[in-house]
């Protein structure tokens with residue numbers, strides 16, 4: 001993609017999609033030495049969209065996403081570019097598994113399920 005000179009770029013939404021779009025558009029403009037005027041429009045009063053982190057009594061509570069799959073490299077690549085890899089926490093293999101809270105009790109889903117996505121059909125057979 002080539003941007004014209006002093007292109008007007010408007011990104012709607014300040015969630016991860018909009019923010020990363022702003023980052024990559026900015027990178028492209030810098031790399032190709034093109035002038036852009038970049039505007040981000042966000043309807044809410046904060047950035048991040050579904051990503052929201054709360055700290056309560058020293059406990060970190062993620063209101064939305066708390067992880068990403070490294071199998072697809074895009075999020076990891078972005079973290080690397082932004083110098084955030086030291087802040088990443090690898091999921092503890094001992095707490096591996098997906099649970100559903102049902103009538104006050106945690107029930108573990110069978111192996112082969114990941115975040116309620118069926119990865120291995122035979123796990124249910």
Ligand SMILES: Cc1cc2nc3c(=O)[nH]c(=O)nc-3n(C[C@H](O)[C@H](O)[C@H](O)COP(=O)(O)OP(=O)(O)OC[C@H]3O[C@@H](n4cnc5c(N)ncnc54)[C@H](O)[C@@H]3O)c2cc1C
Nearest residue numbers: 013014015016017018041042043044049050064065066067
């Ligand atoms: C509880 C929960 C847990 C999740 N867990 C994970 C996880 O562990 N791993 C994972 O990969 N994904 C997870 N997801 C999915 C992930 O959060 C989303 O796919 C991702 O955050 C979506 O980002 P987005 O920028 O596309 O949209 P959003 O985060 O929804 O951002 C859209 C933004 O656009 C703004 N907007 C909307 N309309 C307009 C408008 N007309 N004008 C201006 N601004 C507008 C909104 O206010 C918002 O800020 C989870 C989602 C939820 C809800």
